[in-house]
Amino acid sequence: xxxxxASGLTKTYRFHRSxxxxxxAITDLFRRRYDTRVAVADLDLRIDEGEFVGLLxxxxxxxxxxxxxxxxxxxxxxxxxxxxxxxxSARRFEYLRQIAVVLGSKSMLxxxxxxxxxxxxxxxxxxxxxxxxxxSVDQLAGLLELSDVIDIPVRQLSLGQRMKCELAVALVHQxxxxxxxxxxxxxxxxxxxxxxxFLAKINxxxxxxxxxxxxxxxxxSELCRRLVLIDHGSLQFDGTxxxxxxxxxxRKRITLTYAGPPGQxxxxxxxxxxxxxxxxAAGRGELLDLEVRDADLDDVMQAVMGA
Amino acid sequence: xxxxxxxxxxxFNKLLVLNLSASFxxxxxMFLWQVGNVLVPLISLFVWQAAVASGAQLxxxxxxxxxxxxxxxxxxxxxxxxxxxxxxxxIRDGGLNRYLCRATSTHINALANNVGEKxxxxxxxxxxxxxxxxxxxxxxxxxxxxxxxxLAFGCLIISAFMTWLLxxxxxxxxxxxxxxxGFLRASEVIVPLLSGAVIPLALLPQAFRGxxxxxxxxxxxSFPLEVLLGNVSGGLxxxxxxxxxxxxxxxxxxxxxxxxxxxSYSAAGA
Numbered sequence: 001x002x003x004x005x006a007s008g009l010t011k012t013y014r015f016h017r018s019x020x021x022x023x024x025a026i027t028d029l030f031r032r033r034y035d036t037r038v039a040v041a042d043l044d045l046r047i048d049e050g051e052f053v054g055l056l057x058x059x060x061x062x063x064x065x066x067x068x069x070x071x072x073x074x075x076x077x078x079x080x081x082x083x084x085x086x087x088x089s090a091r092r093f094e095y096l097r098q099i100a101v102v103l104g105s106k107s108m109l110x111x112x113x114x115x116x117x118x119x120x121x122x123x124x125x126x127x128x129x130x131x132x133x134x135x136s137v138d139q140l141a142g143l144l145e146l147s148d149v150i151d152i153p154v155r156q157l158s159l160g161q162r163m164k165c166e167l168a169v170a171l172v173h174q175x176x177x178x179x180x181x182x183x184x185x186x187x188x189x190x191x192x193x194x195x196x197x198f199l200a201k202i203n204x205x206x207x208x209x210x211x212x213x214x215x216x217x218x219x220x221s222e223l224c225r226r227l228v229l230i231d232h233g234s235l236q237f238d239g240t241x242x243x244x245x246x247x248x249x250x251r252k253r254i255t256l257t258y259a260g261p262p263g264q265x266x267x268x269x270x271x272x273x274x275x276x277x278x279x280x281a282a283g284r285g286e287l288l289d290l291e292v293r294d295a296d297l298d299d300v301m302q303a304v305m306g307a
Numbered sequence: 308x309x310x311x312x313x314x315x316x317x318x319f320n321k322l323l324v325l326n327l328s329a330s331f332x333x334x335x336x337m338f339l340w341q342v343g344n345v346l347v348p349l350i351s352l353f354v355w356q357a358a359v360a361s362g363a364q365l366x367x368x369x370x371x372x373x374x375x376x377x378x379x380x381x382x383x384x385x386x387x388x389x390x391x392x393x394x395x396x397x398i399r400d401g402g403l404n405r406y407l408c409r410a411t412s413t414h415i416n417a418l419a420n421n422v423g424e425k426x427x428x429x430x431x432x433x434x435x436x437x438x439x440x441x442x443x444x445x446x447x448x449x450x451x452x453x454x455x456x457x458l459a460f461g462c463l464i465i466s467a468f469m470t471w472l473l474x475x476x477x478x479x480x481x482x483x484x485x486x487x488x489g490f491l492r493a494s495e496v497i498v499p500l501l502s503g504a505v506i507p508l509a510l511l512p513q514a515f516r517g518x519x520x521x522x523x524x525x526x527x528x529s530f531p532l533e534v535l536l537g538n539v540s541g542g543l544x545x546x547x548x549x550x551x552x553x554x555x556x557x558x559x560x561x562x563x564x565x566x567x568x569x570x571s572y573s574a575a576g577a
Contacts, residue, residue, distance in 0.1 A: 013573060016485075071408050075570055093311070096410040108405055112329045121325065124317040125411045179408075 003177055003209045004047040004070055008079035011040040011065050011233075039065040041233040042079070047211065049176075052203045054224035055213045056301065062233035063213045064181060070211065071101045071179045084177060097126050100170040104182035107162065108169055109154045115165040116150050119172050126173035133172065140168040144198055160191025167198060171208075178202070180212045184219055196222050217297035229304065236304070241297060248303050249295035256281050257289035315415060322416050326423030334427060341432040344380040345439060351506065352376035367509050367538070374447035374536055375507050381436055382532050383504045384428055386466040390417045391494070394478030395487045403572065414475065421471060450537060459535035462547070465554055470527050472557040473498075475565060482568030503529025509540065516540075523557070526550040
């Protein structure tokens with residue numbers, strides 16, 4: 001069942017192009033030049049219930065604009081968009097109560113008060129019955145290990161603790177669909193791992209559909225079962241991470257470590273030649289170690305973005 | 308509709324408590340602001356009293372002038388709004404996203420912030436004005452009629468709401484202009500003068516007085532004080548009709564500007 005269904009989705013921005021220098025600035029006062037930039041062009045996309053989808057692309061590719069249209073922050077310029085049976089930009093309560101948005105670089109928490117105060121506020125915002133609210137807070141505090149920090153003013157929390165609190169506040173109303181924009185930005189490895197474990201769990205055990213944008217390929221490779229690659233506002237790829245790797249960097253990477261010279265050797269070979277190369281490598285000396293792998297997502301994205 | 312209003316009411320209450328807690332943590336700064344709020348009208352009063360002593364003929368009595376300048380700091384503070392700057396910032400840097408993606412509104416928070424801060428400011432300001440009233444007690448009198456106080460209070464609430472709506476209109480200009488500081492600065496100069504926050508409107512030059520009675524800014528500060536002190540230019544009934552009329556126009560324009568703006572919102576940043 002589709003949770004998100006976009007057809008011909010387009011977003012254009014109109015912006016003022018300023019002239020250079022004092023003369024240009026004076027001319028701008030009387031005659032402004034406007035340009036139009038297409039951020040998302042004719043995007044067709046369907047995301048089903050329970051999926052964990054990564055929206056990938058370079059900066060300015062259109063992925064965050066897409067996410068903003070899905071979450072109702074932006075009004076599409078053209079095309080049709082249906083999310084959970086609603087038109088997101090109408091921002092109806094029935095729609096907003098089914099979604100949650102976590103923006104890695106914009107806190108949803110109240111800075112001067114505790115996370116519990118923000119949670120209480122969300123109880124009122126989403127009209128949550130007391131028992132459901134209490135159960136939800138207990139569950140999230142347990143999953144995110146927040147018991148020790150939930151009553152501390154947010155300004156006194158570390159970045160990692162704050163992101164966990166952001167997730168708790170975003171999910172307290174038990175949404176069906178979660179939009180994440182760079183949720184692990186700036187976090188240390190331990191906090192990143194904790195956030196990823198939590199996200200994987202809410203997707204697999206609670207069936208929450210997740211749409212993620214991230215430049216952290218570890219987030220993407222650990223969490224997303226489907227990748228949607230957007231470049232210059234258009235859909236460039238839609239499939240599994242494995243399919244993306246095979247399409248973009250089909251060659252296998254072989255690392256051979258010999259007991260004697262030449263020591264460690266790294267090779268990139270065509271997939272169909274792998275067996276032949278391995279057989280030849282074994283005959284060239286005593287092998288201490290052998291590793292055969294696909295290109296990782298970081299390499300793939302570098303190749304895609306550099307193209 | 309009623310269910311929705313009740314929900315907004317509960318959100319407002321929670322936000323009010325949050326804003327009150329936050330405001331109390333800035334009480335020192337607010338105290339200094341309130342000292343300024345009392346001192347400026349006091350200085351104005353002394354200047355006008357000196358003018359009267361030098362033989363200046365004013366269209367109002369000295370007792371009205373004193374009552375006006377003693378009370379204006381409270382009226383001005385209670386009808387003030389600071390939403391425009393913060394709203395413009397939220398629109399410009401994308402902070403508005405925090406409200407748009409939740410089932411609430413930045414306006415409920417702005418109202419709760421407005422009311423919360425005013426409660427804290429009132430606690431700080433009232434003792435200062437009380438001292439001033441004691442010192443100048445023999446130079447003015449306040450009305451004894453309860454209904455006049457109640458009516459003035461009602462007009463004061465409408466004035467505060469109108470000022471806030473004006474702020475929503477000015478702040479919303481950030482949907483179209485990269486920098487709204489020019490508009491803010493212009494409003495900071497024009498509104499206090501035309502609202503009666505700087506001097507009673509009766510002291511404006513003769514040519515402006517007729518216009519002064521119908522222009523909307525009069526109903527932001529001066530009007531509730533005119534009602535309280537029983538000196539409504541043009542009559543009470545006509546004044547009330549004007550205020551309600553301007554309230555409806557402000558509400559309609561603010562709603563329209565916001566509606567048009569949100570359609571062109573670019574949600575900058577994250």
